Amino acid sequence: MDGLPRDPMTNPEKMDDYSEEAYGRPDYDENPKEGTQKIVKEFVDNATTHGIPRVLNASRPWHSRLFWCVVTLILAGVFLYQGSMLVFSFINRPTTTKISIITKSKLEFPAVTICNLNMLRRSMLKGTRFEKLAALDQDHAVSGIGLEDSDYSWFFSEPSSLGGETTDGETSEVDTTFPPNRGRRALNAESSYYSDDEYDYTDIEDIKDPNDWEALYNHSKASDYTNFKNYVKPTREEMRMLGHQAKDFILQCTFDTEACSYKNFTVIQNAEYGNCFVFNNAHKLKRKKRTPTSRTGSQYGLQLTLMLEQPEYIGVLSPDSGVKVAINDPRIYAFPEDDGIEAAPGIKTSIGIKKTSISRLPKPYGDCMRKHTSYYDPEKYDFSQRSCLKLCLQKTLQSECSCVTDILITGSMCQVTNREQGNCRNRVFSDFIRNRLNCNxxxxxxxxxxxxxxxxxxxxxxxxxxxxxxxxxxxxxxxARILTNVAQSRNNLVRLSVFYEELNFENVVESPLITVESLFGSLGGLLGLYIGMSFISATEILVFIYELLRSSCSRRGNSSKHTKVSGP
Structure with missing residues (x-):
């Protein structure tokens, strides 16, 4: 019997030992004050933090404990300030940008869009609503300024009339002189051509026919006729039929010294330039077929010889002669009127390019967009901010004014002689400039x-x-007719070269400045620097507070129990 454990109820002397040793905790119910002191002593002896144990250690002098209390509170305040600033910065989602140079053995060639600066061919206007546009050049010509259609008979005539190879194999001489007359309207000292009485600038609402080009021309008050050009709005189909054609525009083509032709280009319509032609259009190439290049320098890349057909120009619509060139990602829609480069006739324009690849972060770090379901069709081209803005404007015009000013979407063109449409159009444009259309x-x-x-x-x-x-x-x-005259060949031919200068590109990547990992790492560093704590130490403090609260609750429970027992 002596070797067997005794029931603590039969041995009251050993009850306290059993309650403390068997259950591994002090008897807070019987000795609450000693239990609290034991919890504090155990924390002071075993805590991994530095400042708090020195404050709670009762064996240290009071002035030492006061000193460590002040130091701990100050450094804890510094930690809380810097830690809160770090957390607030993380909530704001700041970003950083990394720029690196990446070298490749091959690079995808960009899309090259070329447009003649003339929108419509005058020889194709007969029988259309634009027929009288061509007559404006002749009607408003003065002596010595401008050319009539007869001056370009050498261009529109058949090749046989210009000479060439005869039946016996000899080459006949070609007469390259041009008629001396330069217009029918002579200007003398008594002429009132420039007087204000010659032109009666009536209000545009008095013009009943929106195709009355003479009346619209006279109404145009801009010295460079820019507002008159806005009156001429061909439809997409009219541009396709009346604009310059690829087989006449693109005479020579090579890519990396390999022959190509106008058949390697796809046609798009542009509201400013009519028919434009795109080399390496990813959309037309089913987005998967790419045109890479592994060569650099002006002798490689895309080499083009282009013919402007200046006799086809409409003078009032085309103040400049040349080619507009836009270079962009093959998967986005090109807008040469916004960021194109002009190439002049009689000049070789060499365009060396360097690629920059940009990656941005979406929400919550940024506001970049991968697609737009409201104003953009991602099945055709990839999302771009410029496309989104232009389509947003046209969609708003269509919904509020029942007309459009661009051919990006299908709809009737706004009539300049319609007051209601004009007021609505001006209001929408004003809201667009002030960013009130919520285009997102x-x-x-x-x-x-x-x-x-x-x-x-x-x-x-x-x-x-x-x-x-x-x-x-x-x-x-x-x-062949143009090249028989040096002056005309220089006025009508453009040489264009587009190539990579180097087979590397600048990679710009936006990344989070503060990640979750770096946030906790920084907070841990601040804890160790100012308070000498780790997350384990913080856990110990939480356990210590929990033990104190449990001890306090046990003491209150015992006090309530004793009150009930001692009552009547």
Whole structure:
């Protein structure tokens, strides 16, 4: 029996030992004050933090404990301030940008969009609503300024009338002189051509026919006729039929010294320039077929010889002669009127490009967008901010004014002679400029930008003209007529070169400045620096507070129990 454990109820002397040793905790119910002191002593002896145990250690002098209390409170305040600032910064989702140079053996070639600066061909206007546009050039010409259609008879005539190879194999001489007359309206000292009485600028609402080009021309008050050009709004189908054609516009084409042709280009319509032609259009190539290049330098890349057909120009609509060139990502829609480069005739324009790839963060770090379901169709082209804004404007015009001013969407064109449409259009444009249309068009999350560097030289060289004629005369009859005269060839031919300067690109990546991992790492560093604590130490403090609260609750429970027992 002596070796067996005894029931503590039969041995009251050992009851306290059993309650403390068997259950592993002090008897707070019987000795609450000693239990609290034991909890504090155990924490002071075993805590991994530094400042708090020195404050709670009862064996230390009071002034030492006071000193450590002040130091601990000050450093804890510093930690709380810097830690809260760090947390607030994390909540604001700041970002950082990393820029690196990446070198590749091959790079995807960009989309190159080329447009003639003339929208409509005058030879195709007969029988259309634009027929009288061509007559404006002749009606408003003065002596010595401007050319009539008869002055360009050499261009529109058949090749046989210009000479060439005779039946016996000999080459006849070609008469390259032009008629001396320069217009029918002579200007003398008594002429009132520039007097205000000549033109009666009536209000535009008095013009009943929106195709009365003479009346609209006279109404135009801008010295450069820019507002008159806004009156001429062909439809997409009219541009396709009446604009310049690829086979006449693109005479020569090579890519990385390999021959190509106008058949390698796809046609799009642009409200400013009519028919434009795109090389390496990813949408038309079913988005998967890419055109890479592994060569750099001006002798490689895309080389083009383009014919402007200046006799086809409409003077009032085309104050400039040349080509508009836009270089952009193959998967986005091009807007050459916004960011294109102009190439002049008689000049070789070399465009060396460097690629920059940009990656942005979506919410909650940024506001970039991958697609837009309201104003953009992602099945056709990838999202771009410019496309989104333009489509938003046209959608708003269509919904509020029942007309559009661009061919990006299908709809009837706004009539300049319609007062109601004009007022509505002005209101929408005003709201658009003030950013009141709620278009919600932010930057794209991923985009490629091509930075150009332009060089020009005189072209063609004198001794190269014979070789040029030898090749182009077989390709295009109109080009053969132009090349028989040096002045006309320089007025109508454009040489264009687009190439990579280097096979590397700048990669700009936006990333979070503070991640969850770096947030906790920084908070842990601040804890260790100012308070000498780790997250384990913080856990120990929480357990210590829990034990104190439990001890306090046990004491209150015992006090309530004794009150009930001692009552009557």
């Amino acid at each position: 068009c932010s930057n794209a999350c991923s985009e490629s930008v091509f930075n150009p560097r332009i060089a020009i030289s005189r072209w063609p060289a004198t001794r190269h003209e014979a070789h040029l004629y030898d090749r182009l005369a077989m390709i295009n009859k109109k080009a």
